[in-house]
Amino acid sequence: MNILYLCLGAFLFAITVLDIIKTTLSSNGGGKITNLVSRSVWKVFFLAAGRKGKSKLLQYAGPSVLVSILLVWVVGLWLGLFLLLLSDPDAVQKSSTLAPADAWEKLYYAGFTLSTLGVGDYVVTNDFWRIVTSVAAFSGLAFITTSITYFIPVLSAVGVQSKLSLYISSMGKTPQQVLTNSWNGQELSSFFDTTSDLCQMLLQHTVNHQSYPVIHYFHDSKPEQAITPAVVLLAETHLMLAQTVSPQAGVDQLKMSMLQKALDSYLNMVKGSFLTSASPKEGAPVPDLSELEEKGIPLQHKPLFSHEVQEHRKLLTALLEMDGWTWDVVHKTNG
Numbered sequence: 001m002n003i004l005y006l007c008l009g010a011f012l013f014a015i016t017v018l019d020i021i022k023t024t025l026s027s028n029g030g031g032k033i034t035n036l037v038s039r040s041v042w043k044v045f046f047l048a049a050g051r052k053g054k055s056k057l058l059q060y061a062g063p064s065v066l067v068s069i070l071l072v073w074v075v076g077l078w079l080g081l082f083l084l085l086l087s088d089p090d091a092v093q094k095s096s097t098l099a100p101a102d103a104w105e106k107l108y109y110a111g112f113t114l115s116t117l118g119v120g121d122y123v124v125t126n127d128f129w130r131i132v133t134s135v136a137a138f139s140g141l142a143f144i145t146t147s148i149t150y151f152i153p154v155l156s157a158v159g160v161q162s163k164l165s166l167y168i169s170s171m172g173k174t175p176q177q178v179l180t181n182s183w184n185g186q187e188l189s190s191f192f193d194t195t196s197d198l199c200q201m202l203l204q205h206t207v208n209h210q211s212y213p214v215i216h217y218f219h220d221s222k223p224e225q226a227i228t229p230a231v232v233l234l235a236e237t238h239l240m241l242a243q244t245v246s247p248q249a250g251v252d253q254l255k256m257s258m259l260q261k262a263l264d265s266y267l268n269m270v271k272g273s274f275l276t277s278a279s280p281k282e283g284a285p286v287p288d289l290s291e292l293e294e295k296g297i298p299l300q301h302k303p304l305f306s307h308e309v310q311e312h313r314k315l316l317t318a319l320l321e322m323d324g325w326t327w328d329v330v331h332k333t334n335g
Helices: 003-025 032-048 056-086 103-114 127-149 151-169 175-182 189-211 213-217 227-243 253-273 290-295 307-322
Strands: 092-094 122-124
Touching: 003 032, 003 056, 003 127, 032 056, 032 213, 056 103, 056 127, 056 151, 056 213, 092 103, 103 122, 103 127, 122 127, 127 151, 151 189, 151 213, 151 227, 175 189, 175 227, 175 290, 189 213, 189 227, 189 253, 213 253, 227 253, 227 307, 253 307
Parallel strands: none
Antiparallel strands: 092 122
């Protein structure tokens, strides 16, 4: 018996099973193999798209990540079982002639065992390999089925993500427009009437993101439907309310605090799991307040943003760049 093949096969089979369990049954994100495959596939698409968020090519990144993960799991289980069988020259034999199976025939046997086809033209030779075959067959049935059904909650989470993006973008194309649309001549009550729904959807998206990190790679090439510009738009609106709008405009501090917590939860999750560097190439623009002044919204007479807030905006800039966007899609600096 070849001990090297035996150990390699057992190791590969085990780490694949553990990765499937961690990814599909855990609420704390994907396994290491899943995360590596996801990042690699996204990077290929991102580079091929020229790092531009408006590229339609990026719309295929998310589905491609899901298919790639499933293929890696299937190959991991298949190759693991194949190496186990390869460790013993007499592990498998032809049922008709009882001649030992060669490497290709063992690969075939491993495949139909995992798929539980039970063809029967090849059989194992002793009780040890019968047990291994039974374990592999049950594993194939359980884990490959689990892998496929994993797609359902992922696609549901993508739907929540799209709903949140459209909800935020429907409020206005820029932070200034969100505020002017909410102004009734005396206060910004319309904005705060939506805050509870916004917080609920954003927190749900954050929880989904932690459970199914793969949704991070589902990208929409239209800025008004993409999640990253939408969240940055909401964060900028919150900053302008906190830093530039006077409390006389009817700023609800409780709902401001709720929105801050929801935004912080999302940004901290993304920063910890996906953002490798918070040192963006672009600088965050200074917001134009003329639109607010023309609308009659009372403003505070103090510096627009503190050093702490500027650091926070660096994170927002890095978040945009990570997804192929610029500040143009938030503040519409190019009209």
